[in-house]
Amino acid sequence: MSKFLKALSLGTLIATLPLLAATAHAGDAQKGEKVFKKCAACHAVGEGAKNKVGPELNDVFGRTAGSLGDYKYSKAMIEAGNGGLVWDEATLTTYLTKPRDMVKGTKMAFAGLKKQDDLENVIAYLATYSSAAAPADQQGAAEPAAEEAAAGETETASADTSAAAHAAPVSETRDGGVLGLGRVATDDEVAAWNIDIRPDGTGLPEGSGTVAEGEVLFTDNCAVCHGDFGEGVGRWPVLAGGQDTLTEERPEKTIGSYWPYLSTVYDYVRRAMPYGNARSLSDDDVYALTAYLLYLNDLVDDEDFELSKDNFLEIRLPNEENFIADTRAEEPHYAAKAEPCMSNCKDSAVEITMRARILDVTPGSVDDDDASGMGSVD
Amino acid sequence: MTDKTISKVPGLSRRSLLKAGFAAGAVAGTAGAARAAGDPLITEIQDWNRYLGDGVQSRPYGMPSEFEADVVRRDVEWLTASTESSVNFTPLHDLDGIITPNGLCFERHHGGIAEINPADHRLMINGLVDTPLVFTMEDLKRFPRENRVYFLECAANSGMEWRGSQLNGCQYTHGMVHCVMYTGVPLKLILEEAGLKTNAKWVMPEGADASAMTRSIPMEKALDDCLVAFKMNGEALRPEQGYPLRLVVPGWEGNMWVKWLRRIEVGDEPWHQREETSKYTDLLENGKARRFTWVMDPKSVITSPSPQAPISHGKGPMVISGVAWSGNGRIKRVDVSLDGGRNWKTARLDGPSLSKAMHRFYLDIDWDGSDMLIQSRAMDEHGFFQPTKNELRAARGENSIYHNNGIQTWYVKADGMVENVEVS
Incomplete structure (x- = not known):
């Protein structure tokens, strides 16, 4: 009964939506397209958009939260939908400002958009792919190509001015050096980019973080791709486990089983994670996440363990000793450097031992619908 | 047929x-x-x-004929979790000569394509130098520059074939390679501008993209032939190739050719970054892993006929065509077998033969219309020959992922169709 009432009120809400959106709509869809790049690692929108890590966003305006049948939502999001949450400009604005404040337990790892402009623009962009959005936007949705073309023209027309606005500093010479080109980098500039860490600890910043703190951060920022226990979702990287698998047919190369140095974990998480929102974690956050990754790999067993600049070098990863130099030149086929055989090189007629069509995972081939092959490029 | x-x-x-x-x-x-x-x-x-065609300037930036619409890069969806950290492949089977057109050079990104206004781009040199420096693109174009043709091959090219033939098409089995002419400044000149300290032994290039790609490169290589490039085939780098600036590391694995290059740090030891520890290290059968396996070994593949380029005619004269390259230098010779490696004929190399560049080879045959098992085997100027896949497996096992330069076999059938196979 209550569900029925909720559904009823939902209908009313949807009916009023276009009006709301029409009056309140302030964003620039074109700028929003750029902002959407922050979302595109996990969400698709537009023609043929499919669910990725996150649900596809066509017709998200007017959609009840957690309602796409073919997407696996968090419990929290489904409950929010059952409670009457419907996406519109207002609810999206609240959600995208700080997702986890609005829907506690959402799978979406994204921390939120801080700038009001970005919020308005990305929502305007999404509106162009929602028929339930404002009439003003439907026009845009109907002719996105024309809009783009027009935008292209504008850009070409104003190329001179934008180039001027974006002019590079005039190249000047300085005293010293060989040619006197370039300018001296300031200390702040070097500090801003020079964030790399070496195995000997060079580059480690001040700070610390515990396993328990790391667990919260991991659940919020990382688990959506890497899984709650670092087991990896789909083809996203597995971070934990795999010990003693390196000589097996399917080795699992994780931080605990394969990586030689802990410094690489800190360095990489700080420079490139979370995927699609790099450089958003504090130095303490990265210490906490690194500590939690040690915990997931059974390399520390105390949730109160605190990793810091001071004890960082005390941790050694188990596989460090198993990395060796490049010994390819010593392999028999290279070491010999002998003239290869040119005729009658095999005793009997050559036979085919394996055919790709037997394990055909070629894109575009006849039966590739559920094709999934072996191997990896990364 | x-x-x-x-x-x-x-x-x-x-x-x-x-x-x-x-x-x-x-x-x-x-x-x-x-x-x-x-x-x-x-x-x-x-x-x-009869009728007039389009006038000049109807195509201010010329594109290929509409009849070439299927000559495009392609990806393999199941390979990776997202397209932003993924790879697509050069359509080698549709190309000839030694230069890859800019729009067909395979892509491999770790955080999507960074879109950078060159006016906003900076290159910083820091670390063990006398003076840490910042360069704008305009500054870099005031240095003496060079033009060099080099192949770029991803270390994981053919990586899906370690356990056996899997993908039908040289685009997929060998398409993580391209070859273009770069215009750029020798890295040596830029390092000298900052002044190297005596203990400067390594450099670490860093990208400006969302993966902030980093690799350690020994100073000897940095001072030898590395370029800081801003043009490819005469025009600006394509965004997907690192516009406005990329590092060129001739003959070495593609991952080191950092795109969107924004910084070069100088140090006395390697940094052991993610891409040279957890990735781009070669796991051997005994559980040990090789690291710093930089050079790309001699390699070749027949591009036509191949599974995506079947023979469309009957018996008689035909051209077997392919490409060869080696990170050690020039290709000296390519042998081709029509019977699965029992007998070999030396192919004809045609076009420029440049160090660490792609080479084009041809074998002109009179096809009798019967089945063939065709293979090619490259040899470089230092006497290194391309091994068989089984020789590689015997030495390394099947879990190496990277540096698979084994001899490729195509099974050409009487009807002209071609399959990726392995032979005894």
Whole structure:
């Protein structure tokens, strides 16, 4: 009964939506397209958009939260939908400002958009792919190509001015050096980019973080791709486990089983994670996440363990000793450097031992619908 | 050769089917017409012969003919979790010569394509230098520059074939390679501008993209032939190739050619970054892993005929064509076998032979119309020969992922169709 009432009120809400959106709509869809790049690692929108890590966003305006049948939502999001949450400009604005404040337990790892402009623009962009959005936007949705073309023209027309606005500093010479080109980098500039860490600890910043703190951060920022226990979702990287698998047919190369140095974990998480929102974690956050990754790999067993600049070098990863130099030149086929055989090189007629069509995972081939092959490029 | 027989062959790409089908139909059609009045394409006046075409400037940036629309990069969806950290492949089977057109050079990104206004781009040199420096693009273009043709191959090229033949098409088995002419400043000049300290032994390039790609490179290589490049094939780098600036590390694995290059740090030891520890290290059968396996070994592949480029004619004269390259220097020789490696003939190298660049080879044969198992085997100027896949497996096992330069076999059947196979 209550569900029925909720559904009823939902209908009313949807009916009023276009009006709301029409009056309140302030964003620039074109700028929003750029902002959407922050979302595109996990969400698709537009023609043929499919669910990725996150649900596809066509017709998200007017959609009840957690309602796409073919997407696996968090419990929290489904409950929010059952409670009457419907996406519109207002609810999206609240959600995208700080997702986890609005829907506690959402799978979406994204921390939120801080700038009001970005919020308005990305929502305007999404509106162009929602028929339930404002009439003003439907026009845009109907002719996105024309809009783009027009935008292209504008850009070409104003190329001179934008180039001027974006002019590079005039190249000047300085005293010293060989040619006197370039300018001296300031200390702040070097500090801003020079964030790399070496195995000997060079580059480690001040700070610390515990396993328990790391667990919260991991659940919020990382688990959506890497899984709650670092087991990896789909083809996203597995971070934990795999010990003693390196000589097996399917080795699992994780931080605990394969990586030689802990410094690489800190360095990489700080420079490139979370995927699609790099450089958003504090130095303490990265210490906490690194500590939690040690915990997931059974390399520390105390949730109160605190990793810091001071004890960082005390941790050694188990596989460090198993990395060796490049010994390819010593392999028999290279070491010999002998003239290869040119005729009658095999005793009997050559036979085919394996055919790709037997394990055909070629894109575009006849039966590739559920094709999934072996191997990896990364 | 009829459409019926072709469609019975499983594992063939739609494109190959279309291509072969059209060819067969065209032959039959023109033969019939010739007996009557002649080929209407000759005897009748065609539209393009009568009416004016587009004028100049209708295509301010020229694109390939509409009839070449299927000559494109392709990806393998199941390989990676997202397209932003993924790879697509150069259509080697559709190309000739040694230069890859800019729009067809394979892509490998770790955080998507960074879009950077060159006016906003900076290159910083810091670490063990006398003076840490910042360069704008304008500054860099005031340095003396060089033009060099180099291949770039991803270390994981052919990585999906370690456990056996898997993908039908040299685009997929060998397409993580391209070869273009770079214009850029020798890295040596830029490092000298900052002044190297005596203990400067390594450099670490860093990208400006969302993966902030980093690799350690020994100083000897940095001072030898590395370039800081801003042009490819005469025009600006494409965004997907690192616009406005990328590092060129000739002959070494593609991952080191950092795109969107924004910083070069100088140090006394390597940094052991993610891409040189957890990735781009070669796991051997005994559980040990090689690291810093930089050089790309001698390698070759026959690009035509190949699974995506079947033979569309009957027996008689035909060209077997392919590419070869080596990170050690020039290709000295390429041998081709038609019988699965029992007997070999030395192919003809044609076009420029440049160090650490792609080489084009041809073997012109008179095909008797019977099955063939075709292979190519490259040898570089230092005497290194391309090994067989089984020799590589014997030395390394099957879990190496990277540096698979084993000899490729294509099974060419009497109907002209081609399959990726392995042989005894």
